[in-house]
Amino acid sequence: MDISKPVLLLTPGPTPIHPRALAAMSWPMRGHMDPEVFAYNDRIVADLHTLYKTGPGAFASLLSGTGSLGMEAGFANLLEPGDRVLIVSNGVFGERMIEMAQRLSAEVIPVCFPPGEPIRLELVREAAHKNHPKMIAMVHGETSTGVMNPVKELAAIAREVEALYSVDAVTTVGMLDFDMAAWGVDYAYTGSQKCLSAPPGLAPVALSARALEVISQRRTPVITWYSDVLGMQNYWEPGENGRKYHHTIPVQLHWATGEAIRAALDESIAARAERVHWLGQAILQTLETIGFTAFVPQAYRLPTVVAVRLPAGLDDAKVRHQLRHDHHISVTGGLGQTAGKIWRLGLMGENARPEHYLELMTALAEILKAPQLPELFKASCVVR
Amino acid sequence: MDISKPVLLLTPGPTPIHPRALAAMSWPMRGHMDPEVFAYNDRIVADLHTLYKTGPGAFASLLSGTGSLGMEAGFANLLEPGDRVLIVSNGVFGERMIEMAQRLSAEVIPVCFPPGEPIRLELVREAAHKNHPKMIAMVHGETSTGVMNPVKELAAIAREVEALYSVDAVTTVGMLDFDMAAWGVDYAYTGSQKCLSAPPGLAPVALSARALEVISQRRTPVITWYSDVLGMQNYWEPGENGRKYHHTIPVQLHWATGEAIRAALDESIAARAERVHWLGQAILQTLETIGFTAFVPQAYRLPTVVAVRLPAGLDDAKVRHQLRHDHHISVTGGLGQTAGKIWRLGLMGENARPEHYLELMTALAEILKAPQLPELFKASCVVR
Numbered sequence: 001m002d003i004s005k006p007v008l009l010l011t012p013g014p015t016p017i018h019p020r021a022l023a024a025m026s027w028p029m030r031g032h033m034d035p036e037v038f039a040y041n042d043r044i045v046a047d048l049h050t051l052y053k054t055g056p057g058a059f060a061s062l063l064s065g066t067g068s069l070g071m072e073a074g075f076a077n078l079l080e081p082g083d084r085v086l087i088v089s090n091g092v093f094g095e096r097m098i099e100m101a102q103r104l105s106a107e108v109i110p111v112c113f114p115p116g117e118p119i120r121l122e123l124v125r126e127a128a129h130k131n132h133p134k135m136i137a138m139v140h141g142e143t144s145t146g147v148m149n150p151v152k153e154l155a156a157i158a159r160e161v162e163a164l165y166s167v168d169a170v171t172t173v174g175m176l177d178f179d180m181a182a183w184g185v186d187y188a189y190t191g192s193q194k195c196l197s198a199p200p201g202l203a204p205v206a207l208s209a210r211a212l213e214v215i216s217q218r219r220t221p222v223i224t225w226y227s228d229v230l231g232m233q234n235y236w237e238p239g240e241n242g243r244k245y246h247h248t249i250p251v252q253l254h255w256a257t258g259e260a261i262r263a264a265l266d267e268s269i270a271a272r273a274e275r276v277h278w279l280g281q282a283i284l285q286t287l288e289t290i291g292f293t294a295f296v297p298q299a300y301r302l303p304t305v306v307a308v309r310l311p312a313g314l315d316d317a318k319v320r321h322q323l324r325h326d327h328h329i330s331v332t333g334g335l336g337q338t339a340g341k342i343w344r345l346g347l348m349g350e351n352a353r354p355e356h357y358l359e360l361m362t363a364l365a366e367i368l369k370a371p372q373l374p375e376l377f378k379a380s381c382v383v384r
Numbered sequence: 385m386d387i388s389k390p391v392l393l394l395t396p397g398p399t400p401i402h403p404r405a406l407a408a409m410s411w412p413m414r415g416h417m418d419p420e421v422f423a424y425n426d427r428i429v430a431d432l433h434t435l436y437k438t439g440p441g442a443f444a445s446l447l448s449g450t451g452s453l454g455m456e457a458g459f460a461n462l463l464e465p466g467d468r469v470l471i472v473s474n475g476v477f478g479e480r481m482i483e484m485a486q487r488l489s490a491e492v493i494p495v496c497f498p499p500g501e502p503i504r505l506e507l508v509r510e511a512a513h514k515n516h517p518k519m520i521a522m523v524h525g526e527t528s529t530g531v532m533n534p535v536k537e538l539a540a541i542a543r544e545v546e547a548l549y550s551v552d553a554v555t556t557v558g559m560l561d562f563d564m565a566a567w568g569v570d571y572a573y574t575g576s577q578k579c580l581s582a583p584p585g586l587a588p589v590a591l592s593a594r595a596l597e598v599i600s601q602r603r604t605p606v607i608t609w610y611s612d613v614l615g616m617q618n619y620w621e622p623g624e625n626g627r628k629y630h631h632t633i634p635v636q637l638h639w640a641t642g643e644a645i646r647a648a649l650d651e652s653i654a655a656r657a658e659r660v661h662w663l664g665q666a667i668l669q670t671l672e673t674i675g676f677t678a679f680v681p682q683a684y685r686l687p688t689v690v691a692v693r694l695p696a697g698l699d700d701a702k703v704r705h706q707l708r709h710d711h712h713i714s715v716t717g718g719l720g721q722t723a724g725k726i727w728r729l730g731l732m733g734e735n736a737r738p739e740h741y742l743e744l745m746t747a748l749a750e751i752l753k754a755p756q757l758p759e760l761f762k763a764s765c766v767v768r
Binding site: 002003004005006007009011013014015016017022025026027028029030031032034035036037040064065066067068069072076096099100102103104105191193199200201221222223224225226245246247248249250251252253255330332335 | 386387388389390391393395397398399400401406409410411412413414415416418420421424448449450451452453456460480483484486487488489575577583584585605606607608609610629631632633634635636637639708714716719
């Protein structure tokens with residue numbers, strides 16, 4: 001075991017740590033009630049409002065757990081036992097939503113499509129009008145297949161039936177435009193290790209004023225004390241008697257994530273989206289010359305997770321093992337039905353860098369005996 | 385805001401980071417499914433079994449959240465809605481247990497004593513025999529008051545009524561002897577930032593074979609997907625098809641906590657317990673000369689959180705503000721009923737060092753015009 005040797009993570013999360021985030025991990029230790037920590041948290045909150053483009057009266061903060069805790073916290077806070085939620089699923093993370101909401105005793109109306117296939121809006125609309133759910137939940141970018149789902153179109157359906165609208169922004173916010181207020185999103189979450197390139201362990205979340213209103217009118221307490229939004233608000237926002245202790249926040253991860261968010265905003269989301277788009281195209285163009293094909297049609301392709309179908313005869317496990325062991329590059333395969341058939345290349349935060357993908361092309365050139373790959377890739381990049 | 389300036393944390397958690405843990409925070413990034421991460425996790429598991437002294441068939445791992453998530457996960461996994469749990473409380477963390485279990489729809493039998501006062505075993509025994517709970521839960525060391533509760537005696541009561549036995553080991557395991565197998569503890573948890581002096585954000589937990597058996601026979605799925613022990617086992621233990629992805633673990637915190645656990649075991653828990661005991665006595669002896677008194681009688685005093693009643697006339701807020709702002713030392717006051725009346729001095733992991741408390745005595749010498757304090761403290765330390 002040589003854990004000190006760097007590995008290039010071209011995975012759909014976690015991503016390589018941003019240098020500013022890495023440096024922040026070594027800042028001197030502070031307590032969770034320290035005035036400087038509160039001041040730093042205030043800056044994080046302001047930046048999260050910018051990142052998510054929240055509207056008036058919204059609440060944004062960091063949950064002390066990964067993106068999956070962010071997913072769970074939304075259902076736990078916005079639904080009460082027996083409340084009806086329509087969940088739109090076309091992949092592993094949509095399935096996870098269904099399981100979580102069911103465990104929390106919600107009445108789940110699943111509207112499912114095969115993994116890798118697009119959402120059929122008319123079926124969602126029909127189910128929404130028939131069932132009048134309290135909430136509609138969807139995955140913006142389905143990490144498991146590289147499909148981008150229609151966030152605005154589903155928002156319109158949620159408005160039609162006056163449902164809360166919850167969006168999994170794990171592979172999108174921080175790298176692609178995300179506009180909670182304009183789209184009418186009531187709850188959104190991501191994981192620190194995805195588009196922000198901070199270490200894993202935190203879930204940046206945002207709730208609209210409407211979501212907070214629904215929480216304030218609950219008939220029952222939130223099932224989980226740990227993820228209770230009211231408990232978080234007591235800690236994150238100064239009340240009459242100041243800020244109240246809830247739990248010990250992971251302060252190093254706050255700093256790292258705070259620096260990573262600031263780095264993303266400094267670069268601008270528009271600039272980040274642009275580098276994702278052209279880099280994704282350059283990668284696809286290059287790999288298509290040796291028989292890889294795009295797994296997802298352009299119309300609903302997620303820019304931050306490029307899913308490629310493997311050429312006939314390519315031994316998935318063997319090639320990825322060679323990449324990892326001989327070249328110290330980590331590439332992720334399919335999940336579930338797509339295992340062995342696709343790779344999912346991450347273009348989030350610090351892995352969306354041409355120099356990293358040049359390393360991949362150089363390694364593949366050797367492994368697949370395709371010496372032209374690096375030059376082809378460089379040429380694809382230069383054209384931009 | 386000058387967050388780069390070190391602050392000496394003499395608080396009852398978080399504690400100053402152990403140098404080995406701090407160094408591990410900068411190790412190169414790895415994915416959650418990386419073979420080297422699995423190998424490192426295996427070492428953590430082995431060390432956790434040693435730390436908790438688990439028995440045959442036990443399961444130990446890290447939960448991706450703070451100690452409070454560890455508390456919640458115990459109730460969520462071991463209880464089903466309507467199950468009866470007897471919770472012994474004499475402080476804030478006992479109260480938190482009651483609230484968590486109630487939110488999870490357990491039938492809670494609270495057996496409460498005033499904060500700072502000892503558990504009366506005969507009342508617990510009576511309530512246990514009358515109610516036949518499925519589980520008895522207790523806080524080993526009550527951080528909010530500095531009281532140590534009778535972990536072995538309550539274990540005996542749990543055995544008498546054949547109840548599961550859950551212990552909050554947040555301020556004890558890693559610094560004081562903890563013997564799950566000998567005592568008959570079925571679930572125990574702590575926070576990484578307490579006695580281990582790793583950064584906050586992880587909950588090292590252990591479950592007995594009996595606890596796992598109870599989980600395997602549940603009639604309903606665990607309410608929270610995120611903290612589901614079966615999901616964790618799929619990730620931490622290789623099954624027939626290897627290890628299964630559950631959520632993205634906070635890998636930097638795994639490394640830091642892994643190094644911190646290893647550092648604790650290298651020093652030996654017996655040696656750590658000894659330095660806590662003599663240092664606590666030296667602190668008390670010194671502070672008693674200027675009117676501080678022990679808040680908790682020796683018979684049930686928690687060695688890792690020394691609670692001291694303030695001398696008459698000492699302005700709690702003012703003195704702690706001076707310590708923090710002029711001397712960069714953080715000391716924690718009381719919680720709830722003891723606010724303004726006591727300080728709680730942490731002696732966990734890296735804050736249980738005489739050189740740190742000499743800094744406190746030097747600062748107090750100046751603030752309280754008691755120039756003799758540092759020499760008195762040094763003399764108290766030398767006697768050992």
